[in-house]
Amino acid sequence: MADNGFEPKIIVFLCNWCSYGGGDLAGVNREQYPTNVLGIKVMCSSRVSPExxxxxxxDGADGVLITGCHPGDCHYIDGNYKTFRKIGLISKMLEDLGINPKRLRLEWISSAEGGKFAQVMREMTEQIRGLGPLDLKEEVE
Amino acid sequence: MSDKLKIGFYWCAACGGCEISVLDIDDMILDVVEKAEIVFWPCAMDPKYEDVEKMDDGEMDIVFVNGSIRSDENHEMVKLLRQKAKKVVAYGSCSSIGGLFGLGNLYDNDELMEYGYNTPSTDKDGVMPLDDNMVPEGDLHLPGLTHHVRPLDEVIDVDVYLPGCPPLPNQLEEAFPALLSGEVGKYDLISQKSVCDVCPLEREEKKIPRLYPIQEKKLEAEECILDQGVLCMGPATSGMCDGPCPEVGHPCIGCNGPVRGVKDQGARMASALGSVLGAEGEERMDEDEISEVVKSVRDPTGSFYRFSLPTSYLRYKRRDLHE
Incomplete structure (x- = not known):
């Protein structure tokens, strides 16, 4: 638990073919990682629209993590390259809108990397915990 | 006279183009005035705000509001008009989706005032406008700025949206009869087709290795502008304009806002561009080389959200970086 009781809420998009398998393997291997991450399975990381x-x-996420297959391993040939470019554009847009681009992260996790999966989840949670809550719901006037 | 519809026009933070566009329909304006009587139009007539206050609730049948909500006066006035009107139409992009002025949301009000009044210009530097001024004739009050630029529907209920900067004659020829007969749904006047769908230029399926500023590229007529490496907002923009800009060789700048049913135009454009950018043989490149193409997109926020920042998910600049 953090000192101030802040528990980050992190949305993780998991690609069906690699990263979801990585998450499965992390579970089978009894890897420990925080429960702050909320996973959403998608068929490909490039299915995740910037929207x-x-x-x-x-809607209240403090961080967003996109995971996909390693470059060259995409089930749909070049989906992860598209994701890479979209994340590049979105990071810049977030920064211009005053949101720390470190709240958005892209990671390549294969289905054989259960250890890496758990490690990334731990790192991401700690990073967002350090950045503090992102409160966008403040109503003005 | 009494069986005519009573209509009104009002402008908030706007350039005035929308007001003029009403007259672009040429002789069709005669059909409009045959069915309707204009009772309130500050741009063309000389009504006072008291005249509106004296009206009964719901006395006006349709009020067309253009411009975004930028000052307390805009805010107060549209609330009054909502009360006095049966139907409110968000006319033009500013009131429907926030408009060009919405880019002011990338800065806070202090930054905007500082830039406007305290950087080298023809004005006397450092003289800031006051909200209240005591002069011999009495106390003069200027309306204050709202926290951020808002579209109309953030302040009052809107019955029909009619985006466009300004709405073009072909849109109005469809919109006015529909509005006056009352048979039009909230989003009916926003096209489900994108500008690319209606664009006459030829698109090839190919990767775009980098984008160029428009002044650095000689464009070929008849060929897709985005294919040639100049940013065109066609894929993410609603196409009720029938694509007049790409037709004459100018890239779409996204003035109609997103297609019907889509909220965030900028995110849609990032999605579209992420898919079409890229060089051949990128499997053999490292991440830095792949990033080069992303870096060639100049000012993605300003370009993608040029007209629709106030209706995007994030709406205005947050303070996450400062703290």
Missing amino acids: HIMESFN
Whole structure:
């Protein structure tokens, strides 16, 4: 538990073919990682539209993590390259809108990397905990 | 006279283009005035705010409001108009989706005032406007700025949206009869087709290795502008304009806002662009090389949200970076 009781809420998009398998393996291997991450399975990381990311932040997520297959391993040939470019654009847009781009992270996790999966979840949780809550619901006037 | 519909026009934070566009329908304006009587139009007539206050609730049948909500005066006035009107139409992009002025949301009010009044210009530097001024004739009051630029529907209920910067004659020829007969749904006047769907230029399926500023690229007529490496907002923009800009070789700038049913135009554009950018043989590149193409997109926020920042998910600049 953090000192101030802040528990980050992190949305994790998991690609069906690699990262979800990685998560499965982490479970089978009894890897420990925080429960702050809320996983959403998608068929490919490039299925995650920038709109989903913006909406997650708007609806109360403190961080968003996109995971996909390693470059060259995409089940749909080049989906993860598309994701990579979209995340590049969105990071810049978040920064311009005054939101720390560190709240958005892209990781490649294969289905053989259960250890890496747990490690990334731990790192991401600690990073967001350090950044503090993202309170976008403040109503003005 | 009494069986005519009573209509009104009002402008908030706007450039005035919408007011003029009403007259772009040429002789069709005669059909409009045959069915309707204009009772309130500050741009063309000389009504006072008291005249509106004296009206009964719901006395006006349709009020067309253009411009975004930027000052306390806009805010107060549209609330009054909502009360006096049976139907409110958000006319033009500013009132429907926030409009060009919405880019002011990338800064806070202090930054905007500082830039406007305290950077080198023809004005006397450092003289800031006051909200209240005591002069011999009495106390003069200027309406204050709202916290951020808002579209109309953030302040009052809107019955029909009619985006466009300004709405074009072909849109109005469809919109006015529909509005006057009352048979039009809230989003009926926003197209479900994108500008790319209605664009006459030829698109090839190919990767775009980098984007160029428009002044650095000689564009070929008849060929897709985005294919040639110049940012065109066509994929993410609603196409009720029938694509007049790409037709004459100018990239779409996204003035109609997103297609019907989509909320965030900028995110949609990032999605579209992420898919079409890219070089051949990127499997052999490292991440830095792949990032180069993303870096060639100049000012993604300003370009993608040029007209729709106030209706995006994030709406205005937050303070997450400062603290």
